[in-house]
Amino acid sequence: MNSENSDHVAITTPLYYVNGLPHIGSAYPTIAADALARFYRLRGQPTLFITGTDEHGQKIQRTAEELHIPPQEHCDRIVTEFQDLWQQLNIKYDRFSRTTDLRHQAIVNEFFQLVFKTGDIYLSQQQGWYCVACEEFKEERELLADHHCPTHTNVTCEWRDEANYFFRLSKYQAKLEQLYRDRPKFIQPESRRNEVLGFVAQGLTDFSISRINLSWGFPVPTDPQHTIYVWFDALLGYITALLNPDDEPTLANALKTWYPIKVHIIGKDILRFHAVYFPAMLMSAGLEIPERIFGHGLLTKDGVKMGKTLGNVIDPYALVKKYGADPIRYYFLREIEFGKDGDFSEDRFISSVNADLANSLGNLLNRSLGMVAKYCDRTIPPSDSANIDPHILSLIEPVKSKAINLGDRVSESYKDLAFRSACEQILELIWDCNKLIDDATPWKLFKAGKTAEVNQLLYSILESVRIAAYLLSPIIPQISQEIYRQLCLDFTELEPPLWEHTKWGIIKSGTILADFKPVFQRLEIAS
RNA sequence: GGCAGCAUAGCUCAGUUGGUUAGAGCGACGGACUCAUAACCCGUAGGUCGAGGGUUCAAUUCCCCCUGCUGCUACCA
Secondary structure (H helix, E strand, O other), X not given: OOHHHOOOEEEEEEXXXXXXXXXXXXXXXXHHHHHHHHHHHHOOOOEEEEEEEEOOOXXXXXXXXXXXXXXXXXXXXXXXXXXXXXXXXOXXXXXXXXXXXXXXXXXXXXXXXXXXXXXXXXXXXXXXXXXXXXXXXXXXXXXOHHHEOOOOOOOEOEEEEEEEEEEOHHHHHHHHHHHHHHOOOOEEOHHHHHHHHHHHHOOOOOEEOEEEOOOOOOEEOOEEEEEEOHHHHHHOHHHHOOXXXXXXXXXXXXXXXXXXXXXXXXXXXXXXXXXXXXXXXXXXXXXXXXXXXXXXXXXXXXXXXXXXXXXOOOOHHHHHHHHOHHHHHHHHHHOOOEOEOEEEOHHHHHHHHHHHHHHHHHHHHHHHHHHHHHHOOOEOOOOOOOOOOHHHHHHHHXXXXXXXXXXXHXXXXXXXXXXXXXXXXXXXXXXXXXXHHHHHOHHHHHHOOOHHHHHHHHHHHHHHHHHHHHXXXXXXXXXXXXXXXXXXXXXOOOOOOOHHHHOOOOOOOOOEOOOOOOOOOOOOOOO
């Protein structure tokens, strides 16, 4: 571990394959990674949030051919779509890593040479039954009678025997098992870890890391007739992304500040590459292993698996255009346990954000500010607990103490990528505040001339709402920013107020309120 | 087939090492309040904790078995 930089945090999404337009399955982990990065920025830790694209391989080449455009042009087009979507979802990434970047090639070459020198890369024959329609090797046992392809039942697979470079994965079996044992939290959630353990326990065999007869990829530096297999190249894209923009593209430069990476957020479908192949590759090259691999769950739509053939894919562009970024971000992080599979249904989406963002949070702020306007002459009231009705004080105290302790608890949830539990804990404070208002009945206190009590109550409510908004800001940055604005405080997304804002006493008594209005309008059920 | 996991109120889920009336949010219904985005607050909802068996003074929580569902079981990414 690079101890000088132990507070540095690098977070990655998968590098998305540019075979098609971004879909909700790419948006989901990106939203989560963005929230996590924003959380670490609140903590004041230097944070590098990496996303990007994986652009090599046969599929890309073929797709480009079908479109009659060069593969690079195809990649460029898709990348624009990704970047556009991230902007609309308010994803504030620091680096966008493209595997077709020339600087990436330099890193891949250097890494390849390093591994090559250890003897972990060797030339051998890739043998097997090959389906020309799928363009892939098939396991003998999955073939139908007479070596017919299971997907293309009218195609007979042919025996292929071609030269490939292999990576000596088998050599790392024991070391990987040691790694999983020494660092039980390396792969999360635990169910995924168990899968990997089971997989590795079966025994690891070497895998090919080059292709022949494929031009869309980096040439193998020691043998340019081969191209580097897309996965070997793609995984290293994370490391390339660590380079500062004006650094020479060398491994040493890439590793100096942000390495090792704090967490790779990935879909469970690409778990093995990250939890098995990648660590082995890094071990071979003598590099440190990332701190954590987190495999999130997959999404369904109305309980049904999404797929192009089913025609039920969620279009993230349409969604964000219709509802805006914050409610979408909120729904996916609040309603779905990160790490488990989850479902999106528009009804549930609407009822969730209405209940939490409009009714609980938004209305709480709005009703509180309304009372400040009516009872406190539009001025944030002073906070002075001396000489106030002990009954009122006894109602306020538990809420205040919960608000003060909330930061620490929510922080633990964020660190565990437990966004759902973070939201729940914050909501509890919001519910308590709404209840506190009803219990303390400030309208009666006001009529009874108990202004000190009204002041203390409203100050405490506003301050609690502020803390809730602050802690929710990684998830709903625009709403939080607006809440801060209505409380006459600044919240800039790129340089947010630091963690001191989880403490009590930030809003300024005596400040005259600006205009205020509901921070989140209820969504109507679409007909 | 093998390995792993899950099955709790209409829905989404909590239920730390077994112990008095099994919880929350949403939805539904009833009530109260009036500061508020018809919001907020209170109350009700009678769920055999998948089926069966076992261990125990006592099991949703441990063991066995059955049923159902899900994931993994290597080179498409």
